[in-house]
Amino acid sequence: MAVPALTKTHPVADELAQLLFEGADRERVHGAWRRLVSGKEFAYRPGLPPEERTALSYERLRLLNDAAGDPVELAADPYRLAGLHEWTGPVDGGLTTLASIHYNLFLGSVLDHDGGRDRDLSAFTSLRRTGTFLCTELEHGNDVASMETVAVFDRATGGFHLTTPTPGARKFMPNTSLTGGPKTAVVAARLVVDGEDQGTFLFLTPLSDESGHLPGVRVRPLPQRTGTPVDHCLTSFDRVWLPREALLEAEHGRLGADGTLASSLGNRRKRLLRSINRVTMGKLCMSAGTLGMSRAALTIAVRYAHSRFLAGPKAGDRIPLAAHRSHHGRLLHALATAYAMTFLHRSLVSRFAVHAEEDRAEVEREVAVAKGWITWQARAITTECRERCGAQGLFPANGLADLPLNIEGGITAEGDNLVIWVKAASEMVFGHQGVRAGESGDPEGRELTELPFLRDLLAEAERIWQDRARTALREGPSGDPVGRWNATSDAALEMVSAHARLQAADAFLAAAARAEDPRAGFLMRSLCRLFLLRQLGEHTGDLLAEGRLTPDHVRALPKTVDTLVGELAPHLMTLVDAFDLPAEVLSGIPIASGGSVGADEGGDESEDGWEEAEVGAGVSVRV
Secondary structure (H helix, E strand, O other): OOOOOOOOOOHHHHHHHHHHOOHHHHHHHHHHHHHHHHOHHHOOOOOOOHHHHHHHHHHHHHHHHHHOOOHHHHHOOHHHHHHHHHHHOOOOHHHHHHHHHHHHHHHHHHHOOOOOOOOOOHHHHOOOOEEEEEOOEOOEOOOHHHOOOEEEEEOOOOEEEEEOOOHHHOEEEEEOOOOOOOEEEEEEEEEEEOOEEEEEEEEEEEOEEOOEEOOOEEEEEOOOOOOOOOOEEEEEEOOEEEOHHHEEOEOOEEEOOOOOEEOOOOOHHHHHHHHOOHHHHHHHHHHHHHHHHHHHHHHHHHHHHHHOEEEOOOOOOEEEHHHOHHHHHHHHHHHHHHHHHHHHHHHHHHHHHHOOHHHHHHHHHHHHHHHHHHHHHHHHHHHHHHHHOHHHHHOHHHOOOOHHHHHHHHHHOOOOHHHHHHHHHHHHHHHOOOOOOOOOOOOOOOOOOOHHHHHHHHHHHHHHHHHHHHHHHHHOOOOOHHHHHHHHHHHHHHHHHHHHHHHHHHHHHHHHHOOOOHHHHHHHHHHHHHHHHHHHHHHHHHHHHOOOOOHHHHHHHHHHHHHHHHHHHHHHHHHHHOOOOOHHHHHOOHHHOOOOOOOOOOOOOOOOOOOEEEEEOOEEEEO
16 A cells, blocks of 8 residues: 555545635635744744743744734634634644733633723734733632732822732733743732722733843742743742733723722623633633544544554565554544534534523633543543554654644643533533433434434433433432532533543534535535534443343444444545644654654665674674
8 A cells, every 4th residue: 555645636525625724714814823833933843842842832922923914813813713713733832832822811801891902902913912811829720719919009109019929829820930031920819999809800910031030029930840841930020010901891890089999790700701711712712722633643643554564364464554444443533533524513612602691600610620621532542543553753854753742731721621611510400401312213224324312312312411410419418418418429420421532423414514515515415424422322221221122223323333444444545544644744744644663874885884782592683
């Protein structure tokens, strides 16, 4: 079998790519970012120490800014902002973090408040100053409602004194070092007027200039973490004076000249959530970055599976790794999940972009649920792909080794996955109406190949776990809220998990219905069927007990899955070609372009390039 070509020619892959990448809006949302990462400036650079890798990410941020068009318009466009993360994620995790902070959390927060567009933003849009976002504190992670940083209103000047009152209130992990040039932050702090806490607001705060950090700004670098390095620091403030215009105001809070706060929201918690509203878009950005990493990992692993040969069943035979069910089956299950993740993400970006105010709470919950599911699946997929590439997958030059560690950052950023799922679960136990009993119909005569039947079975699984959670909550120990939730949380989290997968299946089915080429439609439906069958596997006992599956269905499930995998296996390359990873990127990854790390290094096998090492009784190898 020949090494796969680096340019795709299959028309089915083209249509699949159209379905995956926004259809008619594909060029506007993805074009600039795809071209950007194709450049030589984004090629893998071996051997850089952490400090230089971080500096490189800032250099690339400037290249990205040049390609962005109007940065203000980018920050206001959820589609392009998410697309940015999908394409930078696989090539530079540090850049993805920096871009997410600068364009979404920093610039987006400024724009979302009164007068955002009336401010002089040129220093930030030109990247003369990089923006950062300071919310989480050392002792207050997801519990941002307990943050301690204060901005005390100074009646004499009309400004504020920004102060970190305790060591535990230091802002944790922002990119506030001097690397990358001067920086300005949006800082979340409690507004205190005449000793009264008015709630948490955002304050525009310069941190450094060309000479170093500004007076009163204390920055301590944190130890290197896993994944691509970023200049994470601890940051605190010692009575840093800020002018009146530093306060970012909107209808949720405006401060009068006399120190009176006018707010459309009745309590401080709601003011906090409105102030840090950009975190919801951040969840979509984090999900998008890990989506791009998943698709890149699958492209690399599938190409390697077709170009790596091993001994066949007959003497002298050589067959590719991709010929083995134990190999291509795992990749196909991961592919089905990656397609489902992508379509779920597309549906939520669209929903977020147009949602009405009355739908805000539900949309924010759906985004949080999807963020947890997508990033967890991304970690599993990239780990699977790394393993399927054996020892070659351990070399960063092959584009896989860093991905699972970079995804760990996405799992924790913008709300730790488990925490945001627990919040969603508590809201959904009684605040969400899933499928009702009996809607999935009589299972007799239904086939495991019927997509509507499979979809309804997954909806039934969600209902089963919701019923269990409701029962557990009602029967929990009275007078003990924590005890009641402890008795409920496992079932409630299973409900959330089933809900996420059901939403992904629905988005997948909707995308499959848009396919125009019959061959693309066949692949989409088959891959969606494989996804659904995989999700249902863990629920067969419950579905059988509830009369939604028959014993024959349960017996037939493994064979149905195996048959489907066999039908899809010949189309592995087409399915990953649709991910549209640029040829320039693939050609720089040895195992994605028919090679391997070390294959062309060291010249000939002369004594200059090889040494014999004795490893045991009379046995020697070349090293």
